Amino acid sequence: MADADIVQLTAAMIIIGFGCIWNVFVDLVFLLEYRRSRTLQPYELIVTLMAIGNIGTEVGYVIFFVLYLLDLCTYAGETVYKVLQFFTLFCPKIVIWLTAWLCFAYCMKIVKLNWKIFMRLKLNLSLAVNCMIIGTLLLCFLVSFPVVFFIKFKMNSTNVCRDYYTVEEKREWSFIYTSLLSFFTSFLPLILMIVSSLGIVIFLCLHSRHMDKNITSSGSSHSDAHTSVAIMLLCLIALFVVCTGTALSINLQIASGQFDVQVAIALSTVIYSSGSPVILLIGTVKLRNSFFKILCPK
Template identity: 30%
Template sequence: MLLVNNTYIIKILTLIITGPCGIILNASIVAVHLSHWKNGVSFGECDQITLIKGITNVLLQCFLAFNGIINTFQLYKHFDKEFIFVSYTFFFFLTSLWVWLTAWLSICYCFKLCNISHRFFIILKKTVPRRITQLLLGTVMILGIIKIPIFWSLNINAKLNTSSTLTVPFFILETDIRYLSFAVAFVSLLQFGCCLPTLITSFCMGLSLMSLLRHVRRMKQNNSQSWSGKMKTHARACMAIFLLLALNLFFFLTVFISIILKFNIASYWDTFFFSIILASPSGQGFILLFGNSKLRHDLLKICL
């Protein structure tokens, strides 16, 4: 009984802290960019990505907070399986978009940092920043479309898995070969939504760090001990991308473990993973806001 009371208290405190913090941090990012848009300031490619990441984090934080309330107070009986099914789809859409936006941000920073003479890289460097709006819109549309196989790959007659951290329905795959084919397609598309952008982010991070290290080496050779303001900005950008990548990996690992192992809802492990998942949008908002000095400065100007 003491264990149950303690886990419930921790979960309630987590909801009270992470919900408002995540929404306020990410809404602040959105507010700064909307203020710029209202004043006629044109958005660069990184600004566009950060704005959409802020909106995505607000939606994800609201969803996780609502889902956390259902989980904590055992309100499953008030929702039918169709609602849980839609929630399942919405959750994986937002998390896939979460990872892809990090990938696009890392690509844009990589183009700013790296001076590679290869023809293909030069073409991408000239094309991607100019087409970032279309690329982001295409990413949202494609991620929405690839969720369609869920409806054929999973049995709509679902049982609620109430023993795990997330209110994720437990589906039984149909034995019909047609449903199995769609299941294989869904798994492949899910890998596209998560694994590919993680690899892209890691690759771009590697190129960006190599470029920074080369710059530091040149400074040492020239006996220069001062960093330019531009290089400091680039270094902070690399650190922000690295932290976002680490947070993405940690988040998906946490979700995967909590679903696969199906912890008892009153266990401390379940409570730990519950807290990590709810805090992830807040963590991303913190990284975006305090890893960008210009964004932080503009927010202070709005507040003051």
């Protein structure tokens, strides 16, 4: 095992451990909330599922990094490796779409429009979010499952664990699949994130003067909460763009037969799964208050 592999494995485990702590905290807060009230707001349900998806991503990548960097994949077997690759693709894509739906749910909550369709969505947001979650699960499963057909161990290779894609035999199919995967699980959710977040920002800007003229203590607090949400969503989008931009360029390199960048895409994924709960904690009042109660019980 090279020194670079040791450094990569250590860095990955530190990031994953950090992320697991925050994601477990997010889930505990909202599970306790559900236990008290027997219900969760649509955005709270989405954040809870995001944290669960992040935990699944991090657990999958713990196994991946150990097998990949320690060259233990032949002991696990090709079937296990296929399942692992599907799992580490499926969970992050779920989280990406949930982030987009979180932006959409907050847009429905904050923005006020008199459009008939908009009002219906606003009134039936819980049902709409449930349908979106089910649809997202099906979509991510359908686009993630084909990855198993591109994996095959090359036993005559000098490094079996790092040279397992059948790109040479299926180069065109691999490129098409990677492009479709990026479109349905990166580009489309990014568009939804940007449109929803810009809708919130524009709404707050247009109504800022009106809020200033009719300012009260409760109104000011309400406005501050909305501004905090807008900043949180923009930070999530920025983190997503950085991590997804890295992953997209690396995916194209893998599709062309360059396998030595696989660790980079894994690291970009775990950075997003570990960074997003921190942003959510800072931007969500309930999570932030729960965190401060732990720090200062009195």
